[in-house]
Amino acid sequence: MSKKFNFRIWRGDSKSGDFKDVQVEVNEGEVVLDVIHRVQATQMSDLAVRWNCKAGKCGSCSMEINGKPRLACMTRMNSFEEGETVTVTPLRAFPVIRDLVTDVSYNYKKAMEVPAFEPPADLQPGEYRMAQVDVERSQEFRKCIECFLCQNTCHVIRDHEENKESFSGPRFFIRMAELDMHPLDTIKNRKQMAQEEHGLGMCNITKCCTEVCPEHIKITDNAIIPMKERVVDVKYDPLRWLGSKIRKKEGI
Amino acid sequence: MSQAMERYSYDVVVIGAGGAGLRAAVEARQAGLSVAIICKSLFGKAHTVMAEGGAAAAMGNVNDNDGWKVHFRDTMRGGKFLNNWRMAELHAKESPDRIWELESWGALFDRTKEGKISQRNFGGHEYPRLAHVGDRTGLELIRTMQQRIVALQQKDKKEFGDAEKFIKVFSELTITEILKEGDRVSGAYGYWRESGDEVLFESSAVVLATGGVGKSFKITSNSWEGTGDGHALALKAGSALVDMEFVQFHPTGMVWPPSVRGILVTESVRGDGGVLTNSEGRRFMFDYIPEVFKDKYADNEAEADRWYKDQNNNRRPPELLPRDEVARAINSEVKAGRGSPHGGVFLDVSSRLPAEEIKRRLPSMWHQFKELADVDITEEPMEVGPTCHYVMGGVKVDPDTAAAVGVEGLFAAGEVAGGMHGSNRLGGNSLSDLLVFGRRAGAGAAAYVKSLAQKPKVSDGEISRAKNRLNAPFSGTGGENPYTLHQELQNLTQDLVGIIRTESELTDAIVKLDSIRDRSTRVRADGGRAFNPGFHLALDLENMLLVSESIAKSALARKESRGGHTRDDYPKMDSEWRQYNHLSRWNGSKVEVAPEEALMLPKELLELFELDELKKYFTQGELAKGGM
Numbered sequence A: 001m002s003k004k005f006n007f008r009i010w011r012g013d014s015k016s017g018d019f020k021d022v023q024v025e026v027n028e029g030e031v032v033l034d035v036i037h038r039v040q041a042t043q044m045s046d047l048a049v050r051w052n053c054k055a056g057k058c059g060s061c062s063m064e065i066n067g068k069p070r071l072a073c074m075t076r077m078n079s080f081e082e083g084e085t086v087t088v089t090p091l092r093a094f095p096v097i098r099d100l101v102t103d104v105s106y107n108y109k110k111a112m113e114v115p116a117f118e119p120p121a122d123l124q125p126g127e128y129r130m131a132q133v134d135v136e137r138s139q140e141f142r143k144c145i146e147c148f149l150c151q152n153t154c155h156v157i158r159d160h161e162e163n164k165e166s167f168s169g170p171r172f173f174i175r176m177a178e179l180d181m182h183p184l185d186t187i188k189n190r191k192q193m194a195q196e197e198h199g200l201g202m203c204n205i206t207k208c209c210t211e212v213c214p215e216h217i218k219i220t221d222n223a224i225i226p227m228k229e230r231v232v233d234v235k236y237d238p239l240r241w242l243g244s245k246i247r248k249k250e251g252i
Numbered sequence B: 001m002s003q004a005m006e007r008y009s010y011d012v013v014v015i016g017a018g019g020a021g022l023r024a025a026v027e028a029r030q031a032g033l034s035v036a037i038i039c040k041s042l043f044g045k046a047h048t049v050m051a052e053g054g055a056a057a058a059m060g061n062v063n064d065n066d067g068w069k070v071h072f073r074d075t076m077r078g079g080k081f082l083n084n085w086r087m088a089e090l091h092a093k094e095s096p097d098r099i100w101e102l103e104s105w106g107a108l109f110d111r112t113k114e115g116k117i118s119q120r121n122f123g124g125h126e127y128p129r130l131a132h133v134g135d136r137t138g139l140e141l142i143r144t145m146q147q148r149i150v151a152l153q154q155k156d157k158k159e160f161g162d163a164e165k166f167i168k169v170f171s172e173l174t175i176t177e178i179l180k181e182g183d184r185v186s187g188a189y190g191y192w193r194e195s196g197d198e199v200l201f202e203s204s205a206v207v208l209a210t211g212g213v214g215k216s217f218k219i220t221s222n223s224w225e226g227t228g229d230g231h232a233l234a235l236k237a238g239s240a241l242v243d244m245e246f247v248q249f250h251p252t253g254m255v256w257p258p259s260v261r262g263i264l265v266t267e268s269v270r271g272d273g274g275v276l277t278n279s280e281g282r283r284f285m286f287d288y289i290p291e292v293f294k295d296k297y298a299d300n301e302a303e304a305d306r307w308y309k310d311q312n313n314n315r316r317p318p319e320l321l322p323r324d325e326v327a328r329a330i331n332s333e334v335k336a337g338r339g340s341p342h343g344g345v346f347l348d349v350s351s352r353l354p355a356e357e358i359k360r361r362l363p364s365m366w367h368q369f370k371e372l373a374d375v376d377i378t379e380e381p382m383e384v385g386p387t388c389h390y391v392m393g394g395v396k397v398d399p400d401t402a403a404a405v406g407v408e409g410l411f412a413a414g415e416v417a418g419g420m421h422g423s424n425r426l427g428g429n430s431l432s433d434l435l436v437f438g439r440r441a442g443a444g445a446a447a448y449v450k451s452l453a454q455k456p457k458v459s460d461g462e463i464s465r466a467k468n469r470l471n472a473p474f475s476g477t478g479g480e481n482p483y484t485l486h487q488e489l490q491n492l493t494q495d496l497v498g499i500i501r502t503e504s505e506l507t508d509a510i511v512k513l514d515s516i517r518d519r520s521t522r523v524r525a526d527g528g529r530a531f532n533p534g535f536h537l538a539l540d541l542e543n544m545l546l547v548s549e550s551i552a553k554s555a556l557a558r559k560e561s562r563g564g565h566t567r568d569d570y571p572k573m574d575s576e577w578r579q580y581n582h583l584s585r586w587n588g589s590k591v592e593v594a595p596e597e598a599l600m601l602p603k604e605l606l607e608l609f610e611l612d613e614l615k616k617y618f619t620q621g622e623l624a625k626g627g628m
């Protein structure tokens, strides 16, 4: 059974833009991205939108739907009332390129600033031994699909372009936490770097990032707060049998 | 209309930023060369990100009977012995090193109790062999490779003050043409998706790592990127595609709701205990064990269930037969009227594992069904059916260097390359293939570039040829809509070149493809050049047409059923046909398909199999000779 919906789609580029209203048919089980594709195929063949997997796995289709940062491929149409107007706009924290597509290069720049994983020099590939419990904490952060919804929603940069220089944002706080908690990473002062070079101190733990994360990563509780804790808490030290040889936490 | 043109020069241009392309780029950089990495999506979004189950490598962490010989045997069996044996051999031998190397670059695989990389069961693999991270292994692989590229850039920044001195990523840029001087590659041409501006890359070596072709079919697990660009680029550059009739339909795609039809349901669901049942509640796979596999698969439920605990003393459950067998079985059940309400069959883990265990082992499947279909897989079965998933066919390459035949300086690795998987790929063998042959392609390209005395030049004629192609969608007479044509193409391939094929339908398909091609010359893109999906699709359409034509013509020529090619009119596998591969080439106006003699295995590899098994695949004459 198809239903009719009104869609208000923001169209424009870096210079100017406006909302365009369209009426669209919506079928059972469809998501917002399906509807956008239908509009593209039947009414606006040059409507710009990013997507890849259509299954919440690639993080390409990020946009704001009725003002909320969402993945368009995971937003079901049955979460709206028939006849309701659904408004879709590009991510607000990043410059618009065209229509629903924004320039997310800020994130790739920040990625470049996080020092890569540095394994122990004497460990050959194939010799790595880690316990499941020890890798699980980092694995949670490696679930990140780089949709950048958390970056988009964080008030430190959402309305403060000037903060982008000194603030890497929640996506990269979890990257730093991931490496910090990696049982075999040898770089010692990651917490301090996060604080001094990536603007961790500017975060005031509003938890907005955690709320929008489609991977349900507990960005604040599991990454930001532990990173902010200056004193190393034994509670966070995993059981590890390589323990004494490869101690990397600062101050130990 | 004259469009702005940027110009770059690199030692090696890698087209594609999936697992294969990134691994090739790392290798070429480590050989001291400059590399451009080009991709249609943002960096880190390539199709590889969607892979779920794992990467196959005979590390023997879970069962130490495993080793490269066992992996080699499984791969050849899976491909019904049509595989290029040398590729299968290299793959089986080198996969473990490629996986361990990922770990040294920061990958965090799930662990065994001893702290090693854990390995899971998958269809067609004799032992637990797939390194995995829950059901998001592809994400781990691509993120690790992406971060490896960044690590190399960081080093270059430290050493030379410029992160992009040796490696630069050009994302959201589509390559539309390989440029040549004579028979040799001189560069590549394309456009920025964002602006429509044109870009010229001067380079003596191009590595194709463009992935698959699924978007030519209606029901597919592939994303929009899977339009067979690399296959088409190779054809048009004068190389050849091998084995294009072999297309893998994954047995378990989602079937409901319609908007998610085709999205993959990972094979790990079955590897971890999930069972397939029909509307009568019967575990129907027991009825579909082919003769060649009878000694390896359990014929009763009790034994099949014991296997999960004790693999040394029981045969495997038939749910884990190679994909082509399971896909055909599901197809038959549905045709016989024993399907599920929405035209699939049931796949159930809810009665097999505790809810918590399901959520731990298959988190993204749980999430996917909950959010997209309102189905809680810990409480009820899923509905699944076949979906176009992978193309075994691809650019014919030299196994050791990944050099494409017929064009010097052209290389291919990953899904775009053919030969490795024969007529059917085993699950998990693609991710390891990407790494093994991505590395070899990077090394092959680097060695080639270093061996050149003089860099081939890009002529003005080549540039204007490339420019004209890009202008075509704006200068056409109009009247045809690219979306409509794409839909017609997808319906046609799905119905006439799909999972079950016959001569009359294939002949019909070839005629219809011709007419779509004719109409495609009148496609006109609305709007401007900047981020215009209508324009992009108009260009991709030609690639999908070339690929579909290669598939249809190869399928028509092969008068037998084998792996990912099933003929209703020739339902049996025929050893005579194992002796041939099909090569597709472009003659300037159409694709021509010709048989080529398939390689016989060398004696020492042939001896890895029992004679009784070989008899099922080879002719008596071949066996009498006893290998190459």
Ligand SMILES: Cc1cc2nc3c(=O)[nH]c(=O)nc-3n(C[C@H](O)[C@H](O)[C@H](O)COP(=O)(O)OP(=O)(O)OC[C@H]3O[C@@H](n4cnc5c(N)ncnc54)[C@H](O)[C@@H]3O)c2cc1C
Binding pocket: B015, B016, B017, B018, B019, B020, B021, B038, B039, B040, B041, B046, B047, B048, B049, B050, B051, B052, B053, B054, B055, B056, B137, B138, B173, B174, B175, B176, B190, B209, B210, B211, B212, B221, B222, B223, B225, B229, B230, B264, B389, B390, B413, B414, B415, B416, B427, B428, B429, B430, B431, B432, B434
């Ligand atoms: C849902 C799903 C699950 C899977 N699960 C598994 C699994 O568990 N195990 C396994 O082994 N295999 C799996 N596979 C198969 C495997 O993921 C793919 O075969 C593999 O990822 C292909 O990798 P690739 O590097 O060849 O290309 P891709 O990852 O497809 O990347 C292709 C790249 O080429 C670029 N490109 C293409 N055309 C152009 C052009 N014209 N110009 C510029 N750039 C271009 C694209 O932008 C992209 O960056 C799965 C596949 C799917 C769809």
Ligand code: SF4
Binding pocket: A153, A154, A155, A156, A169, A170, A202, A203, A204, A205, A206, A207, A208, A209, A210, A220, A224
């Ligand atoms: S918790 Fe910190 S990082 Fe997250 S949104 Fe709030 S301020 Fe930003």
Ligand code: SF4
Binding pocket: A059, A143, A144, A145, A146, A147, A148, A149, A150, A151, A170, A171, A174, A212, A213, A214, A215, A216, A217, A219
């Ligand atoms: S942490 Fe979550 S919200 Fe942020 S980029 Fe990753 S997946 Fe997206």
Ligand code: FES
Binding pocket: A050, A051, A052, A053, A054, A055, A056, A057, A058, A059, A060, A061, A062, A071, A072, A073, A074
């Ligand atoms: S399209 Fe991949 S997350 Fe939406």
